[in-house]
Amino acid sequence: MSEASAGPLKKTPLHGLHTRLGARMAEFGGYDMPIQYADGIMAEHNWTRANAGLFDVSHMGPSFLALPELGGKTPEECDEAHRKVSALVEKLVPSDITGLAPGKVQLTVLLNENGGIIDDLMIGRPADPARAGMLYIVVNAGTKENDFALIAKAAQGEAELRRADDRALIALQGPKAEEVVAGIFPQAVALTFMNFIRLEHTDYGRVLITRCGYTGEDGFEILVPAEQAEAFANRLLSDDRVRLIGLGARDSLRLEAGLCLYGHDLDETKTPVAASLSWMISKARRERGDFPGAQRILGELKSGVPSKRVGVKPLGRAPAREGTEIQNDAGETIGVITSGGFGPTVNGPVAQGYVDTTYARAGTPVKLLVRGKQLDAEIATLPFVPARYKR
Amino acid sequence: MTTYYTNEHEWISVDGDVGTVGITKFAAEKLGDVVFVELPDAGKAVKKDADMAVVESVKAASDVYAPVTGEIVEGNAAIVDEPAKVNEDPEGAGWFVKIKLADKGQLSGLMDKAAYDAFCATQ
Structure with missing residues (x-):
């Protein structure tokens, strides 16, 4: 997201570290971030992909929604x-939050009344019974003010957002992340994908650890x-295994992992069905039909x-960037690229976009209009690089 | 051979009426890892300050402008095959094209090394 923000850019708690270590900084989601x-x-x-990467993702919006009294x-x-x-x-999202097991997080979407995606976000249920009645919610940087206002309004008088x-969110991703984390938080090793725990650490205080990420690793x-x-x-x-x-x-x-970037692959004109995120709409919610835009969805x-x-997948070497027109053999417009670039692991260009459903089957040949030339491409199964989540 | 520089960060090194053109070390560093290069075919006419080639990094695509008017004599196939060469040696083996100059007088409007270094310091 590159939403223009009024006033000076915000800084994360690691801003000083980034600049000291020679990061090239740029605006992202209203923050001055290391590119x-x-x-x-x-x-x-x-x-x-080979070791462990440390990402400052403190620009994102972690929060807690809590009833006045927790536990039971x-x-x-x-x-x-x-x-x-x-x-x-659940007044705002189509997923089964009620049905989340203790300690589980779910990726879901905030929907407008037409079923359009306002943001994608994570919602977690604490494992600790003493914290029942609280949800851990993480939204995107560029959309967080609006998201928080919506959630607070939906919870008004019942729960506090x-x-x-006052926290920093730090991601550690890659095949060696587990070994590194094991040395500091041994309890986190037992977590499987999309689960989280809260713990007290003698050096770092209150810590919340979620086994998840945005890299496919x-x-x-x-x-x-x-x-x-x-x-x-x-x-x-x-x-030595960790680098910024x-x-x-x-x-x-994330592009190689087939994951969506809000403001590019997702926006309010897209429903979760169009976004190929129908798996987020749980059976129970489909039966009840009680989420925004349910009729349409x-x-x-x-x-x-x-x-x-x-x-x-562009078949040549040229990347197809966001906004590139997708055409059929006859040169008719059948869609548009919403994010595209070069995939270092794939060692070639990769992209995602929206196409007419008739052309959406994997392997379908399509053309990409890049600088006035029709380049060969085909519809590909996501992800481009297999996920290595710990299930 | 004299080398001249543009404020779009191209260099041109002139030998007789043919100039070898590339992007500067400064530009290559700003771009980051080059992953794709598109060059004009030999024989193509190019116009001073008009886009002539494309260079893409992981993140973005950028135009490369012709520093002078003329005709493309040759493109550097080595950087098409191996775009990383642009980062390795931008002002040498990572050259883009050779242009037959239409008007050598256009060179006087370009910067020399000292002027270009001073220009980069302001960027």
Whole structure:
């Protein structure tokens, strides 16, 4: 996202570390963020796929939605508290938050009344029964003010939304992330993909660790108090397996992993069905039909959508960037690229976009209009690089 | 051979009426890892300050402008095959094209090395 923001750019708790280490900084989501460090995007990308990459993602919006009283005396009371807080966010999302197991996080979307995607976000249910009635919610940087306002409004009078602006969010991604994390938080090793725990660490205080990420690799996103962020980052960086990775490589990694970037692959004109995210719409919610835009979305689930998000593989060497027109053999417009670039692991161009559903099957040949020339491409299965999540 | 520079960060090294053109070290560093290069075919007429070639990094595509008017004599196939050469040796083996100059007088409007270095310091 490159939404222009009024006033000076915001800084994350690791801003000083980035500039000291020679990061090339640029605006992202209203923050002054590291795009790359001295090694460059290609080396950072490859490092993450082979070792462990440290990403400052503190620009994102972690928060907690909590009932006035948390926990319960019995498991039934805890479940009831969870149901109560979940019902508040289920007014905005199509996923089964009520049905989340303790300790589980879910990727979902905030929907407008037409079923368009306002943002994609993560919602988690704490494992600790004493915290039943609380949800951990992480939204995107560029959209967080609006998202937080929507969630707070949906919860008004019932639960309080507490922004975790006093924390830093640090992602550690790659095949060696687990070994590195094991040395600091041994309890986190037992986590599987899309689960989180809260713990108290003698050096870093209250820490929340989620096994998830945005690279297709195994990894963790770790929420630490802002005052401890730099000490924590330095501890990770003192390990030879860990290097700092900027947003440039974060983008090429997520693109190869087939993941969406809000404001590019997702926006309010797209429904989860068009975005090929129908898996987010749980069975229970489909049956109840009680989420924003349900009528349209249920219709699309039944009858299909005119166009949908797909992977697009340019067959030559030329990358196809966002906005590139997708054509059929006859030169008719059948879609548009929403994010595209070079995939260092694929060692070639990769892209995703929206095409007329008739052309959406993997392997379908299409043309990309790049600088006035029709380049050969085909519809590809996502992800381009197989995910290595720890299930 | 004299080398001249543009404020779009191209260099042109002139030998007789043929100039070898590339992007400067400064530009290559700013771009980052080059992953794709598109060059004009031999025989193509190019116009001073008009886009002539394309260079793409992981993140973005950029135009390369012709520093002078003339005709393309040759493109550097080595950087098409191996775009990383542009980063390795931008002002040497990573050259882009050779142009037959139409008007050597256009060179006087370009910067010399000292002027270009001073220009980069302001960027």
